[in-house]
Amino acid sequence: MRKVxxxxxxxxxxxxxxxxAVVFLGLYNVSAQSGHLPGVAWVLxxxxxxAVELRAMPPDEVPDLFSPDxxxxxxxxxxxxxxxxxxxxxxxxxxxxxxxxxxxxxIEEAVAEWQPNELHWIVYNGVKMSxxxxxxxxxxxxxxxxxxxxxxxxxxxxxxxxxxxxxxPGEAPEGSPPGAAYCSGCHALIDSGVPRLDIxxxxxxxxxxxxxxxxxxxxxxxxxxxxxxxxxxxxxxAAFYAAMEPTGPASAxxxxxxxxxxxxxxxxxxxxxxxxxxxSEARGDFPALAGxxxxxxxxxxxxxxxxxxxxxxxxxxxxxDLDDAEIEALAAWYAALPPAKGPEAE
Amino acid sequence: MxxxxxxxxxxxxxxxxxxxxxxxxxxxxxxxxxxxGEDAETLALMFTVMVTAAAxxxxxxxxxFFYVTRVSPRRMSRKLxxxxxxxxxxxxxxxxxxxxxxxxxxxxxxxxxxxxxxxIRVQGEQWWWRVAYETPEGxxxxxxxxxxxxxxxxxFVLDSHRVxxxxxxxxxxxxxxxxPGRQTNLSLRADEAGIYRGxxxxxxxxxxxxxxxxxxxxxxxxxxxxxxxxxxxxxPPDGGAEAIGRQIFAREGCGGCxxxxxxxxxxxxxxxxxxxxxxxxxxxxxxxxxLEDFSTWIAHTDDLKPGVEMxxxxxxxxxxxxxLAAYLKGLQ
Numbered sequence: 001m002r003k004v005x006x007x008x009x010x011x012x013x014x015x016x017x018x019x020x021a022v023v024f025l026g027l028y029n030v031s032a033q034s035g036h037l038p039g040v041a042w043v044l045x046x047x048x049x050x051a052v053e054l055r056a057m058p059p060d061e062v063p064d065l066f067s068p069d070x071x072x073x074x075x076x077x078x079x080x081x082x083x084x085x086x087x088x089x090x091x092x093x094x095x096x097x098x099x100x101x102x103x104x105x106x107i108e109e110a111v112a113e114w115q116p117n118e119l120h121w122i123v124y125n126g127v128k129m130s131x132x133x134x135x136x137x138x139x140x141x142x143x144x145x146x147x148x149x150x151x152x153x154x155x156x157x158x159x160x161x162x163x164x165x166x167x168x169p170g171e172a173p174e175g176s177p178p179g180a181a182y183c184s185g186c187h188a189l190i191d192s193g194v195p196r197l198d199i200x201x202x203x204x205x206x207x208x209x210x211x212x213x214x215x216x217x218x219x220x221x222x223x224x225x226x227x228x229x230x231x232x233x234x235x236x237x238a239a240f241y242a243a244m245e246p247t248g249p250a251s252a253x254x255x256x257x258x259x260x261x262x263x264x265x266x267x268x269x270x271x272x273x274x275x276x277x278x279x280s281e282a283r284g285d286f287p288a289l290a291g292x293x294x295x296x297x298x299x300x301x302x303x304x305x306x307x308x309x310x311x312x313x314x315x316x317x318x319x320x321d322l323d324d325a326e327i328e329a330l331a332a333w334y335a336a337l338p339p340a341k342g343p344e345a346e
Numbered sequence: 347m348x349x350x351x352x353x354x355x356x357x358x359x360x361x362x363x364x365x366x367x368x369x370x371x372x373x374x375x376x377x378x379x380x381x382x383g384e385d386a387e388t389l390a391l392m393f394t395v396m397v398t399a400a401a402x403x404x405x406x407x408x409x410x411f412f413y414v415t416r417v418s419p420r421r422m423s424r425k426l427x428x429x430x431x432x433x434x435x436x437x438x439x440x441x442x443x444x445x446x447x448x449x450x451x452x453x454x455x456x457x458x459x460x461x462x463x464x465x466i467r468v469q470g471e472q473w474w475w476r477v478a479y480e481t482p483e484g485x486x487x488x489x490x491x492x493x494x495x496x497x498x499x500x501x502f503v504l505d506s507h508r509v510x511x512x513x514x515x516x517x518x519x520x521x522x523x524x525x526p527g528r529q530t531n532l533s534l535r536a537d538e539a540g541i542y543r544g545x546x547x548x549x550x551x552x553x554x555x556x557x558x559x560x561x562x563x564x565x566x567x568x569x570x571x572x573x574x575x576x577x578x579x580x581x582p583p584d585g586g587a588e589a590i591g592r593q594i595f596a597r598e599g600c601g602g603c604x605x606x607x608x609x610x611x612x613x614x615x616x617x618x619x620x621x622x623x624x625x626x627x628x629x630x631x632x633x634x635x636x637l638e639d640f641s642t643w644i645a646h647t648d649d650l651k652p653g654v655e656m657x658x659x660x661x662x663x664x665x666x667x668x669x670l671a672a673y674l675k676g677l678q
Contacts (some may be wrong), residue, residue, distance in 0.1 A: 024427060035405035080382065090593070114661075154664050165548060226477075262611050262612055263605075263612045263614055264602065264603075264612075264614050265612070265614060265615075266471075266614050266615060267509060267615065268615070269599075269602030269603045269615050270601065270602045270603075270612055270613045271602070272598070272610075273596075273599045273601035273603075273611065273612075273613060274599035274602055275604035278610065279596060279610075280593070280596040280610060281593050281594075281596035282596075282597060283597055283598070283599075286599065314599075317655070318658075
């Protein structure tokens with residue numbers, strides 16, 4: 001018995017010494033030129049597949065993804081955040097990207113073996129030790145769906161022409177700062193779910209972009225967008241959109257939101273006191289909301305209510321007692337107002 | 347001086363100061379022992395009679411006990427002993443306390459008795475009071491202060507927003523609990539003009555102790571004039587500082603929570619400020635109502651009243667706070 005124990009202990013000691021030698025003496029070759037040893041790639045990939053299948057949400061929790069606005073937003077975010085590694089239909093990956101270990105698959109191949117619920121998990125969580133990053137905004141799991149909608153469209157066989165139409169640059173008149181075409185691609189060309197910028201004044205726009213850039217306000221899409229520019233460039237962009245004259249249709253504002261917005265309730269402050277329309281004075285960091293996108297307002301109010309929005313204790317407190325019906329009524333009311341610059345505008 | 351004597355002297359001093367403190371509580375604008383209204387008068391009488399009767403009862407019982415154990419400790423016949431126990435220990439207290447109970451119940455003020463017409467609705471908030479005077483032209487909204495005409499019985503209709511509070515004006519009458527979703531009534535009559543103090547009498551959260559209000563009992567004519575003024579919308583700012591204060595009020599979004607009738611400020615979360623400048627206190631009895639109290643309150647709400655919903659506006663420079671104070675103090 002003693003002999004057996006001694007042998008086991010000796011073997012364990014040898015194993016430890018071997019492991020320590022690999023770590024401390026650098027015996028394992030991490031070169032990406034040589035690839036993985038036979039069998040290792042299979043072990044890693046199978047582990048990855050099974051881990052995703054185990055953790056992805058049930059398929060019946062996937063929302064409706066057949067919306068052109070969702071696909072367009074996903075496509076435009078993908079174009080700057082994901083395309084460098086996975087490419088887009090009709091384009092090739094660079095030689096450098098193809099030399100990664102593991103090599104990132106072309107997107108058509110990558111989506112072929114996954115369902116939307118699994119794609120959501122992969123895009124939100126990323127994949128450790130593969131080069132696939134996590135979604136930069138940990139509190140914004142719902143924000144991943146546009147990307148999944150776009151990936152589902154690729155799986156359905158998105159053509160090269162369709163792809164080019166989805167990511168055509170936005171309008172950028174002469175003299176506009178660098179990045180304006182990129183920003184307008186979503187903010188001017190997508191109908192729903194993306195906020196309009198022309199109703200805002202420069203201090204608010206710059207404040208918001210800086211919050212995204214510094215991660216104070218979370219959004220995988222806007223943190224990606226804002227981190228592509230220097231502070232000076234962000235300032236130029238803020239000034240560019242602040243100089244725009246808001247135009248656009250207005251419809252009859254629904255009654256339900258009017259009273260709530262102007263008076264609030266015993267628990268909810270009046271929105272118009274800070275956000276207009278018709279605020280007699282307003283601080284530069286209070287955004288105007290008249291004419292703002294309805295779906296965007298609903299999303300933001302829900303984020304405020306859950307306490308995940310970050311950036312203003314006052315708004316978290318203001319929204320914490322709203323119910324779903326009130327959020328929808330307020331968003332519908334503001335969206336129906338004629339768009340106007342600043343909270344002071346009537 | 348021995349330690350013992352010193353101790354006893356200190357004890358006497360402490361006892362004397364305690365007694366002084368207790369006596370101080372017998373008068374003033376928040377004392378049930380210094381009544382200024384019909385119901386408080388009754389309650390004070392009841393208190394005096396009950397305490398006197400209790401003292402007599404205590405003296406008689408203990409006197410008897412002292413007599414039989416110390417003054418004349420001799421054997422008694424079983425009959426006499428039983429008689430003393432039954433007569434002095436059961437029958438006498440039963441009759442005396444029964445009589446006191448019957449008398450007390452017969453004069454106890456009816457909290458639900460009909461008033462002379464004026465109805466004031468009060469809702470408990472954390473930690474302040476929403477006040478509405480019912481008039482034929484509609485409700486007159488105010489907060490954190492109650493004014494009532496002297497000599498008229500006023501009906502208070504009470505409820506609460508979130509937690510249980512209790513409405514108590516010791517100088518005018520008894521207390522009545524306020525429940526969320528349930529209405530309770532209290533009827534009070536002030537007999538002497540003056541300013542009294544009310545206080546929440548049911549623990550309601552971190553700043554329960556800071557949930558008070560001022561009550562001004564006024565001559566009926568003065569009250570009618572006041573109510574008419576209170577019903578009117580706020581006047582325009584008078585002078586430069588007040589106009590600047592109004593701009594700051596708008597810019598900081600104060601109107602999101604506070605209503606000032608006659609302006610664009612229509613919020614309903616916090617107290618109505620239409621005539622806040624004419625009130626006797628700020629922050630529900632937390633501070634006085636001088637100009638500097640306004641700026642102190644606005645800048646330090648959470649220090650003065652832990653847990654309060656109003657955020658402290660300590661990011662404002664002092665001159666802006668002063669301008670805000672001037673605007674609010676000007677809302678007479």
